[in-house]
Amino acid sequence: MTAGTTRVDVALGARGYPILIGPGLRARVGTLIREALPKARRAFVVTDTRVAALYQNDLTTGLERADVAWTLHAVPAGEASKSFAHLEALLEAMLGFGIERGTPVIALGGGVVGDLAGFAAAVALRGVPLVQIPTTLLSQVDSSVGGKTAINSRHGKNLIGAFHQPQLVLADTETLNTLPRRELLAGYAETAKYGLIGDAPFWDWLEAHGAALLDGDPALRAEAIAISCRAKAAVVAADEREAGQRALLNLGHTFGHALEAETGYGPDLLHGEGVSIGMVMAFDLSHRLGLCAGPDVERVRRHFEAVGLPVRPDPSRAWNIDRLLAHMAKDKKVEDGRVTFVVADGIGHAHVKRDVPMETVRNTLAAVVG
Ligand SMILES: NC(=O)c1ccc[n+]([C@@H]2O[C@H](COP(=O)([O-])OP(=O)(O)OC[C@H]3O[C@@H](n4cnc5c(N)ncnc54)[C@H](O)[C@@H]3O)[C@@H](O)[C@H]2O)c1
Numbered sequence: 577m578t579a580g581t582t583r584v585d586v587a588l589g590a591r592g593y594p595i596l597i598g599p600g601l602r603a604r605v606g607t608l609i610r611e612a613l614p615k616a617r618r619a620f621v622v623t624d625t626r627v628a629a630l631y632q633n634d635l636t637t638g639l640e641r642a643d644v645a646w647t648l649h650a651v652p653a654g655e656a657s658k659s660f661a662h663l664e665a666l667l668e669a670m671l672g673f674g675i676e677r678g679t680p681v682i683a684l685g686g687g688v689v690g691d692l693a694g695f696a697a698a699v700a701l702r703g704v705p706l707v708q709i710p711t712t713l714l715s716q717v718d719s720s721v722g723g724k725t726a727i728n729s730r731h732g733k734n735l736i737g738a739f740h741q742p743q744l745v746l747a748d749t750e751t752l753n754t755l756p757r758r759e760l761l762a763g764y765a766e767t768a769k770y771g772l773i774g775d776a777p778f779w780d781w782l783e784a785h786g787a788a789l790l791d792g793d794p795a796l797r798a799e800a801i802a803i804s805c806r807a808k809a810a811v812v813a814a815d816e817r818e819a820g821q822r823a824l825l826n827l828g829h830t831f832g833h834a835l836e837a838e839t840g841y842g843p844d845l846l847h848g849e850g851v852s853i854g855m856v857m858a859f860d861l862s863h864r865l866g867l868c869a870g871p872d873v874e875r876v877r878r879h880f881e882a883v884g885l886p887v888r889p890d891p892s893r894a895w896n897i898d899r900l901l902a903h904m905a906k907d908k909k910v911e912d913g914r915v916t917f918v919v920a921d922g923i924g925h926a927h928v929k930r931d932v933p934m935e936t937v938r939n940t941l942a943a944v945v946g
């Protein structure tokens with residue numbers, strides 16, 4: 577392996593794969609894809625218009641050098657592309673290109689491209705290979721790993737999807753240099769999630785180094801991405817289809833997804849921003865349930881505020897608690913009509929709780945949007 581590249585393996589037996597993390601990987605992309613998929617002579621690249629302008633040439637030049645013919649399909653940047661309409665257009669383009677069972681789909685971009693292209697790869701011809709080339713912090717620490725793919729429905733976030741693992745993940749850390757700070761912060765929320773779930777020393781480390789990481793320190797970024805990928809790979813290897821502990825990766829998401837649904841999946845609230853607010857709410861809920869000490873709730877809120885993440889929903893908007901609760905009732909973790917929450921006994925000690933009184937959830941919501 578080239579110096580400066582870290583490898584993390586997702587141990588899923590025959591469906592296992594490596595995650596390579598480091599600078600300059602996009603220059604080696606053709607060779608790396610040919611190594612992972614030796615039979616691939618053609619590839620279908622999916623990206624968004626912003627990422628295409630920045631990184632399309634690097635990728636396609638690499639593919640050509642490795643003798644892989646390609647075509648490229650770009651969707652508009654932003655969450656709205658995770659829709660039926662964009663999925664349909666993408667699938668028709670893939671079929672029009674003449675993809676075969678062995679033709680890889682390459683997702684070049686953030687979590688939106690990864691989730692959409694991943695779902696298309698899961699259903700086209702009942703499944704074609706997938707390569708993830710994540711270009712946002714969020715996608716490098718989270719969405720490119722683990723095989724969750726999805727689009728949104730008018731009924732809620734990620735409600736239509738499939739588990740479809742990639743065969744290779746290439747996280748070129750240099751691509752983060754062009755990422756706007758707001759997007760970096762959104763990814764930072766999902767990074768911090770691993771500390772809050774089960775790694776208190778990582779949370780301490782982020783409190784110490786988070787600001788420098790966000791300001792651009794490449795070594796700190798690479799370290800945080802590797803720690804996050806190791807944490808996610810371990811959870812996914814133990815519980816690929818979320819029968820149990822994988823639900824911990826949903827910390828803050830029941831609240832966050834409800835906020836995203838209320839804002840119509842537009843640019844007002846990014847997924848990572850919803851997760852930041854949602855994790856503060858999950859800690860507040862845990863405190864109300866007598867599980868988590870008040871100082872830990874404050875510590876989470878203070879660190880997110882200090883780096884510039886939102887910790888409460890936009891106060892200039894009229895939020896309706898009943899509507900937020902109705903969104904939560906559509907969450908994929910609902911069992912027998914009861915919403916499942918990820919709560920915490922403290923920083924680094926999250927667990928799943930199925931008997932949370934909705935009145936307490938209402939109190940958590942009322943404290944910030946009432
Ligand atoms: N599948 C999973 O396990 C999983 C995990 C977490 C989040 N998600 C999903 O991921 C999505 C959010 O992903 P995201 O935060 O990456 O958002 P995104 O894909 O919308 O990317 C954010 C923005 O940054 C731009 N961009 C991407 N890379 C860039 C770069 N290197 N330089 C400059 N601009 C760049 C994009 O064009 C876009 O405008 C949500 O839909 C969320 O539900 C999925």
Ligand SMILES: O=C(O)C(=O)C[C@@H](O)[C@H](O)[C@H](O)COP(=O)(O)O
Pocket residue numbers: 718722724726733734766818822823825826829908
């Ligand atoms: O990989 C997982 O498992 C996660 O929960 C990661 C989350 O960050 C991600 O946002 C996921 O898509 C949310 O879960 P979902 O099942 O509601 O889609």
Ligand SMILES: [Zn+2]
Pocket residue numbers: 718766829847851
């Ligand atoms: Zn998420």
